Amino acid sequence: MLKGKGVSTGIGFGNVVLLKKTEREIEKETIPKEQIEQELEKVHEALQEVIKETESQMNNITGTEADIMQAYIMIMQDPSLISETENAIKNLNYNAEYAVEVGFNSVIQIFENMDDEYMAARSRDILDIKNRVLGKLFKEKTIDLTKLRPNTIIVATELTTSDTAKLDFENISGIVTELGGENSHTSIMARTHTIPAITKVKEATKILKDGDNIAINGTTGEIYINPTEDEKQKLLVLEKQLESEKVELEKYRNKESVTKDGIKVKLYANIGLPSDAEVALNNTAEGIGLLRSEFLYMDSDTMPSEESQFTAYKKVAEIMDGRETIIRTLDIGGDKDLKYLELEKEANPFLGYRAIRLCLDRPSILKTQLRAILRASAFGKLAIMFPMISSVEELREAKEVLEECKKELDNENITYDQNIQVGIMIEIPSAALIADKLAKECDFFSIGTNDLIQYTVAVERGNEKISKLYTKFHPAVIQLIKKAIDGAHLANIICGMCGEAAGDPSFIPLLVGLGLDEFSMNSNSILKARKTINNLNAKECAKLSEEIIQMASAKDVEKRLKEFINQ
Ligand code: PEP
Numbered sequence: 198m199l200k201g202k203g204v205s206t207g208i209g210f211g212n213v214v215l216l217k218k219t220e221r222e223i224e225k226e227t228i229p230k231e232q233i234e235q236e237l238e239k240v241h242e243a244l245q246e247v248i249k250e251t252e253s254q255m256n257n258i259t260g261t262e263a264d265i266m267q268a269y270i271m272i273m274q275d276p277s278l279i280s281e282t283e284n285a286i287k288n289l290n291y292n293a294e295y296a297v298e299v300g301f302n303s304v305i306q307i308f309e310n311m312d313d314e315y316m317a318a319r320s321r322d323i324l325d326i327k328n329r330v331l332g333k334l335f336k337e338k339t340i341d342l343t344k345l346r347p348n349t350i351i352v353a354t355e356l357t358t359s360d361t362a363k364l365d366f367e368n369i370s371g372i373v374t375e376l377g378g379e380n381s382h383t384s385i386m387a388r389t390h391t392i393p394a395i396t397k398v399k400e401a402t403k404i405l406k407d408g409d410n411i412a413i414n415g416t417t418g419e420i421y422i423n424p425t426e427d428e429k430q431k432l433l434v435l436e437k438q439l440e441s442e443k444v445e446l447e448k449y450r451n452k453e454s455v456t457k458d459g460i461k462v463k464l465y466a467n468i469g470l471p472s473d474a475e476v477a478l479n480n481t482a483e484g485i486g487l488l489r490s491e492f493l494y495m496d497s498d499t500m501p502s503e504e505s506q507f508t509a510y511k512k513v514a515e516i517m518d519g520r521e522t523i524i525r526t527l528d529i530g531g532d533k534d535l536k537y538l539e540l541e542k543e544a545n546p547f548l549g550y551r552a553i554r555l556c557l558d559r560p561s562i563l564k565t566q567l568r569a570i571l572r573a574s575a576f577g578k579l580a581i582m583f584p585m586i587s588s589v590e591e592l593r594e595a596k597e598v599l600e601e602c603k604k605e606l607d608n609e610n611i612t613y614d615q616n617i618q619v620g621i622m623i624e625i626p627s628a629a630l631i632a633d634k635l636a637k638e639c640d641f642f643s644i645g646t647n648d649l650i651q652y653t654v655a656v657e658r659g660n661e662k663i664s665k666l667y668t669k670f671h672p673a674v675i676q677l678i679k680k681a682i683d684g685a686h687l688a689n690i691i692c693g694m695c696g697e698a699a700g701d702p703s704f705i706p707l708l709v710g711l712g713l714d715e716f717s718m719n720s721n722s723i724l725k726a727r728k729t730i731n732n733l734n735a736k737e738c739a740k741l742s743e744e745i746i747q748m749a750s751a752k753d754v755e756k757r758l759k760e761f762i763n764q
């Protein structure tokens with residue numbers, strides 16, 4: 198048996214699909230004339246293999262998806278797709294790999310510069326084809342993460358956030374990684390989709406082989422290779438227990454989120470992609486407290502256009518059908534990279550060029566996004582939230598860009614919600630400390646404890662070596678949370694929380710006591726949180742929070758909160 202750290206509960210049975218990353222280095226070589234035919238042949242064969250592969254993927258699909266795939270195949274069959282590549286081999290004597298790189302890139306550019314949105318979007322298809330052709334030339338084993346066999350258990354060194362954004366969650370019964378922490382985006386996504394996940398499994402990609410039959414326990418972090426009948430039975434019993442807990446929680450499906458003494462709160466969901474809004478509604482989310490818009494950007498090989506973002510935000514607005522949806526503007530940098538932005542490597546990325554800092558430095562990126570959100574606000578109740586605000590100046594600057602966008606839309610006679618709410622994340626200690634000032638200049642707060650903790654106690658959120666120090670129970674973190682809530686209430690605005698702490702039943706009584714108005718969490722934590730809230734007395738929670746705020750030690754805070762919830 199292998200063991201790691203369980204980061205998303207549940208039992209998974211399935212077959213291993215190994216994800217090993219190969220870094221490609223495309224070297225430019227000059228080939229002799231007599232090799233030209235051979236290089237041309239290599240490109241044609243690689244392209245044919247990709248076409249065949251795509252055709253076989255078409256067997257199981259129908260409808261719009263099949264139409265899209267058919268269009269994709271037609272692009273590959275069009276001789277002009279590789280004419281630039283052929284020229285690069287014939288006239289410039291480039292080797293096949295380098296010719297594909299430059300040849301396809303010039304076609305991509307032509308498409309990117311087209312005015313027609315549909316044609317411009319095809320550049321992504323061509324980039325994808327290029328990567329697949331190169332994969333064949335380098336004889337790489339490629340795995341289409343968007344289409345996996347049923348009962349797949351992904352085993353990887355580490356999943357990048359863009360890998361995670363692509364995953365075919367329907368067919369995944371587990372995720373096992375060697376690296377990554379409890380609050381990595383992969384872990385968060387796994388919890389959103391109720392997929393058992395285990396991280397910190399040493400040498401998992403060496404020990405486990407493609408196709409291995411394994412079973413995993415996402416609570417304990419245990420991995421069974423070729424599980425025995427006895428092991429299987431034990432896991433099935435556990436799975437049943439988890440199921441019955443789920444059934445018990447079903448009682449809270451149609452209940453209000455209100456304490457025993459009548460204090461109502463909002464229970465919202467955190468989502469990544471627009472389609473996650475359906476998962477949120479199935480889990481009775483009353484709104485979306487955080488749409489991490491960076492997933493849209495990471496799911497794409499080029500900067501998503503205003504049109505494609507508009508379509509995505511409109512989709513969420515429509516799915517949520519009048520319920521509030523808070524869209525956080527691009528929060529890239531830190532542990533989230535966008536290759537096409539070509540960001541410089543930094544010594545301290547979490548303290549660096551990221552989120553609102555990057556967006557204010559490159560306002561055209563922010564403008565494109567804000568225009569898309571504003572336009573989509575005509576189709577539902579959307580709100581805008583700026584991440585990583587550390588000062589009043591940043592908030593004012595971001596609001597100015599928003600005003601510019603509104604004016605542009607007014608001039609273009611495009612409708613949007615004139616009263617769209619504008620809020621900020623409180624995830625930097627400086628923002629929490631001046632919360633009363635910031636609150637006067639925006640409509641709501643959402644506390645991001647994932648970052649607030651790391652910046653308060655100077656502990657990188659994904660660094661396992663120092664993870665013991667990363668705790669929401671630290672009295673300094675709690676003081677800052679209180680500052681944010683009090684600051685918001687002084688200015689009569691709402692204070693929510695969208696960090697992972699908001700969904701922890703042992704922390705909820707403290708948050709209720711401090712007066713938090715909105716709790717936003719992974720969809721699958723909502724029913725449990727509602728059960729917790731329904732069984733609380735807000736007055737008792739307020740007393741508890743007064744007691745906690747006096748404490749000096751994180752351990753004492755944690756102990757007291759556990760006692761309270763179990764009493
Ligand atoms: C947070 O920092 O708490 C948060 C919700 O944002 P993210 O986890 O996306 O950084």
Ligand code: MG
Nearest residue numbers: 624645647648
């Ligand atoms: Mg954050």
